Amino acid sequence: MGKKVLMKGNEAIGEAAILAGCRAYFCYPITPQTEVAEYLARRMPEVGGTFLQGESEVAVSYMLFGAGGAGVKVFTSSSSPGISLMAEGMSYIATAELPIVLINVMRNGPGLGGILPAQADYFQATKGAGHGDYHFIVLAPSSVQEAVDLIVKSFDMAEKYSNPVMLVADGMIGQMMEPVELPTFDEPPSPYVKGHEKWATTGAKGRERNLVKTLFLNPHEGQDHNVKLQTKYKEIEANEIAFEEIDTDGDLDVLLVSFGTMARVCKTAMESLKAEGVKVGMLRPISLWPFPLQRIRDLADKTKLVVSVELSMGQMVEDVERAVQGKTPVGFFGRAGGIVPTPDEVKDGILNLMKES
Amino acid sequence: MPRVTIEKDRCKGCSLCVEACPQQVLEMSLDINVKGYFYARPVRAHHCIGCRVCAITCPDVAIEVAVHGTLYHYFDY
Amino acid sequence: MATTVFKRPESMSTNITHYCPGCTHGIVHRLVGEVLDELGLRERAIGIAPVGCSVLCYNYFNIDFQESAHGRAPAMATGIKRTRPDTIVFTYQGDGDLASIGTNELIHAANRGERITTVFVNNAIYGMTGGQMAPTTMPGQVTTTCPMGRDVQTMGHPLRVSEMLATLKTPSYIARVAVHKPSYVIEAKRALKKAFQYQVEGRCYSLVEFLSTCPTNWAMTPSQSTKWLEDTMLPYYPLGEFKTPDEEE
Numbered sequence: 001m002g003k004k005v006l007m008k009g010n011e012a013i014g015e016a017a018i019l020a021g022c023r024a025y026f027c028y029p030i031t032p033q034t035e036v037a038e039y040l041a042r043r044m045p046e047v048g049g050t051f052l053q054g055e056s057e058v059a060v061s062y063m064l065f066g067a068g069g070a071g072v073k074v075f076t077s078s079s080s081p082g083i084s085l086m087a088e089g090m091s092y093i094a095t096a097e098l099p100i101v102l103i104n105v106m107r108n109g110p111g112l113g114g115i116l117p118a119q120a121d122y123f124q125a126t127k128g129a130g131h132g133d134y135h136f137i138v139l140a141p142s143s144v145q146e147a148v149d150l151i152v153k154s155f156d157m158a159e160k161y162s163n164p165v166m167l168v169a170d171g172m173i174g175q176m177m178e179p180v181e182l183p184t185f186d187e188p189p190s191p192y193v194k195g196h197e198k199w200a201t202t203g204a205k206g207r208e209r210n211l212v213k214t215l216f217l218n219p220h221e222g223q224d225h226n227v228k229l230q231t232k233y234k235e236i237e238a239n240e241i242a243f244e245e246i247d248t249d250g251d252l253d254v255l256l257v258s259f260g261t262m263a264r265v266c267k268t269a270m271e272s273l274k275a276e277g278v279k280v281g282m283l284r285p286i287s288l289w290p291f292p293l294q295r296i297r298d299l300a301d302k303t304k305l306v307v308s309v310e311l312s313m314g315q316m317v318e319d320v321e322r323a324v325q326g327k328t329p330v331g332f333f334g335r336a337g338g339i340v341p342t343p344d345e346v347k348d349g350i351l352n353l354m355k356e357s
Numbered sequence: 358m359p360r361v362t363i364e365k366d367r368c369k370g371c372s373l374c375v376e377a378c379p380q381q382v383l384e385m386s387l388d389i390n391v392k393g394y395f396y397a398r399p400v401r402a403h404h405c406i407g408c409r410v411c412a413i414t415c416p417d418v419a420i421e422v423a424v425h426g427t428l429y430h431y432f433d434y
Numbered sequence: 435m436a437t438t439v440f441k442r443p444e445s446m447s448t449n450i451t452h453y454c455p456g457c458t459h460g461i462v463h464r465l466v467g468e469v470l471d472e473l474g475l476r477e478r479a480i481g482i483a484p485v486g487c488s489v490l491c492y493n494y495f496n497i498d499f500q501e502s503a504h505g506r507a508p509a510m511a512t513g514i515k516r517t518r519p520d521t522i523v524f525t526y527q528g529d530g531d532l533a534s535i536g537t538n539e540l541i542h543a544a545n546r547g548e549r550i551t552t553v554f555v556n557n558a559i560y561g562m563t564g565g566q567m568a569p570t571t572m573p574g575q576v577t578t579t580c581p582m583g584r585d586v587q588t589m590g591h592p593l594r595v596s597e598m599l600a601t602l603k604t605p606s607y608i609a610r611v612a613v614h615k616p617s618y619v620i621e622a623k624r625a626l627k628k629a630f631q632y633q634v635e636g637r638c639y640s641l642v643e644f645l646s647t648c649p650t651n652w653a654m655t656p657s658q659s660t661k662w663l664e665d666t667m668l669p670y671y672p673l674g675e676f677k678t679p680d681e682e683e
Contacts, residue, residue: 024517050516055542059509062502062539066513069500070480074517092503201498201514203521205477211492213483213501360436371456371649371656377616394455410616412440416460417451422440434620 002184009144010035010077010174012182013103014043016151017075019182021189022101023049024074026063028056028082031115032171033105036077049191057082061089068098069212071196073155073189077103079171080121081112083129090164091130095214095225097232099158099193101151103167105174108311108338116338117171117261122315125168126289133226135233136166137240138289140259144178150286152183159193161236168288170311172261172340237290245295246270248281251302254354256282257320258309261340266309269346276347278354288316296323305357307331307350311340329357359407359424361399367419370394374411374420380404383411409434443467445476447496456656458646459487461613462555462622463494466526469627470497473634478522480514482507484531487561491526505536508543511550522633524551529570530560533593540599544639547604551629552641554595557648558667565651569593572666577651592670596643600676607632607640608677612668614647614660625675638679645671 007015014036017025025044027037037053044051050067054060060076067074078086083104093100104125108118125138137157141147147169154165193200201210216222246267248255254273258266263284273280283299285292300306306328308317317332324330331353335341341349361382363374368390374397375383384400397419399405408431412420442448446467453459470476479497483489485504492499502510507525515523532540532554543550559577560566566579570592574583584592596610607629611622622644629640645667647659654662 024513026513052512052516054509054512055538059506059512059539059542062506062509063513063516065502065506066482066500066510066515067517068513069510070514070518070521072517074513088503089506201480201500201521202518203478203480204496204498209496210498211501212499213492215489215501367450369455373456373656373660376657376660407439409440413619414461414616416453416456416458416464418442418446418460418464420440421438421442423436423438425436432620434623 002182004179004181006177007144007180008035008175008177009147009169010105011039012144012148012180013077013151013174014039015182016148017101018043018047018049020073020152020155021191022073022075022155023047023191024067024072025050026052026054026060026067026074026076028054028060028078030079030082032107032174033077033079035174057085058088061086061093064100064102065089065093065096065098068093068100069096069201071193071200071202073191073193075101077105079105079107080109083121083124087124087129090136091132091134092214093164094134094136095132096212097162098164099162100164101154101158102164103151103169106168106170108336114338115171117340118311118336118338119170119260119262120312120315120336121168122288122310122312125166126291134229135289136164137161137236137287138166138168139286140168140288141173142260142263142284144173144176145180147173148180148182155189157240161232163232163236168260170261240287241290241292242286243292243295244284244286246282246284248283248299251279252281252304253279254305254307254350255299255303256280256307256309256350257285257296257316258282259285259288259316262309262311265341265343265346268343269350272343272347273350291319293319293323296320297325300324300328303328305329305331305354307333307353309346310334312336331357358403359405359422361402361405361411362421363397363399364419365396365398366391367417368394368396369417370396371416372397373414373416377410377414379408379410380406443471445470445479445496447494449493451494452490453487454650456647456649456659458613459555461619462553462644462646463491465619465623465626466524466553467495468623469630472627473630475522475630475634478520480521480523482511482523482525484525484527486528486531488526488528488555489562505531505534506539507531507536508539508548508550508552512543512548515548515550522630524553526553527555528561529556529558530568533569533595544599544606544641545602545604547606547639549633549636550639551633553626554641554643555646556595556643556671557646558592559648559651561648561651572670594671596641596676599641605638605679606677607638607679609675610643610645610671610673612645612663612673614645614663632679
């Protein structure tokens with residue numbers, strides 16, 4: 001690792017993409033992620049990369065497709081309404097199995113909503129924003145450092161699985177400054193995706209032509225492609241579930257499940273709950289898809305109550321319920337509109353839920 | 358002498374070549390090809406001047422033109 | 435010793451197209467193939483297929499291809515060309531794809547001066563979905579979604595894409611040609627060759643609009659379609675070069 005520097009989340013996100021070897025970034029301005037674009041507008045030319053501000057998020061999603069289909073490591077950042085517009089291209093990108101990476105610095109919705117932090121795009125990210133049976137790998141950092149590390153990891157995962165990876169941060173992570181150690185490499189990562197010669201469109205010189213497509217008019221061909229995707233998703237589910245556990249040893253009164261910025265607030269709230277004698281632990285999913293279903297299921301056995309704490313009106317809680325399978329009561333605590341609750345509010349909310357259950 | 362070759366099973370019977378030919382070399386057949394179309398065929402091959410107009414107008418790249426000796430260039434293509 | 439003076443270009447595959455009898459897509463495909471051959475671009479070329487009748491056009495070429503969503507081909511081409519500047523990138527788009535759902539991507543790719551070429555096939559109707567009204571549909575023309583004929587009072591007049599793009603300042607090559615008769619096809623090929631040549635020279639965005647026929651959805655024979663194009667479309671969509679890069683330099 002390199003030396004520790006103080007960086008704004010959005011700028012660190014941009015630098016991380018460059019460190020991961022990415023030399024192509026397409027974007028459209030939207031708060032609260034615009035600093036990623038502004039940072040890379042300066043940085044990409046310095047490293048000989050491509051920076052382009054597209055005419056819309058819709059267009060950007062196809063610029064990603066084009067560049068990804070040409071075998072280059074490509075990146076974009078956007079925020080909730082922008083991701084909705086990109087959703088059109090996402091279905092195509094996932095179908096064509098293009099290894100692109102993008103980050104959603106989530107703001108509050110629905111609609112234009114506002115520009116404050118939220119986690120209400122959980123469904124959109126993990127259940128598929130576009131049409132058809134597909135999955136992005138979805139990772140949720142809870143600090144600027146983790147955002148940097150996960151972006152570097154995302155390019156590797158995208159390449160390994162030929163699958164798009166989406167990071168979901170929130171306005172808090174994008175906007176705050178934190179000390180980060182930027183990763184260093186003995187050999188700088190390639191700007192090209194490994195093995196792209198087999199499938200990418202680069203001009204059919206000395207080989208059979210390559211075709212990047214998503215149309216499968218023959219129903220059997222269409223089903224085969226779906227089965228192929230699902231097989232890959234199963235492999236990702238087997239290998240890539242990531243989470244952090246805090247104080248989950250022994251029996252618990254309550255298990256919190258929370259990610260991103262909300263999980264950091266929960267960490268502080270846990271201290272107050274413990275001070276009041278509550279046996280509280282937390283599981284923080286880092287991979288939202290694949291979701292740590294089995295681990296939550298196991299922890300539910302020794303917990304009186306599971307609470308999903310989110311910056312939304314209750315989205316991840318559905319997956320938590322799916323994990324717990326009715327073994328243990330599941331509660332929800334959340335805030336919307338861009339409000340990040342204080343640790344005390346979370347503590348009171350949890351205590352109320354414990355009383356009710 | 359120029360020679361027009363029409364790949365009969367590529368032809369979809371649109372007859373654009375028949376109408377385009379300045380020498381009335383081509384005609385539509387009375388029998389059908391593998392796709393069920395009446396196809397174009399050269400019937401007055403000796404009238405052909407190798408101008409390529411039939412091939413240029415064919416939407417299905419079904420026509421090849423060959424010439425013996427020097428082709429008179431009526432136009433660049 | 436016979437010399438072949440006309441045959442299938444190397445850049446095309448031997449597959450038989452799925453297009454209807456008399457549909458001029460096939461001619462435009464062949465022109466693209468011939469131009470790629472003649473300029474020696476087969477091994478550098480990347481095509482982008484649209485949504486519409488020509489969605490499967492990659493089946494008829496022997497070059498790298500990506501398949502786009504409706505109207506987004508110019509954005510996809512931008513992504514490729516910006517990251518692979520040594521390739522020759524072209525989009526192949528119909529009038530529903532390009533002139534309706536894809537106008538935003540088209541105009542901005544042109545206005546940024548992306549070094550790509552757009553092959554625009556304008557047959558005044560949506561073909562693949564079964565003959566619906568397009569922005570390019572002629573006044574009074576009957577389609578399945580304007581069964582009484584296009585009413586310009588409610589649907590406006592047909593969109594003249596080439597003229598519209600020619601108003602942009604960014605140097606571009608914008609030309610309209612037709613392919614309904616051999617003499618027009620010969621001219622069309624010249625324009626397309628120029629468009630690709632400009633891209634090879636890294637000079638500008640280029641678009642060639644091909645006035646084309648759709649006998650099936652126009653409910654005409656191929657021969658009648660040719661006449662209809664000439665009588666109805668040609669007066670409204672004049673042929674010619676609307677913009678050349680030389681004007682700007």
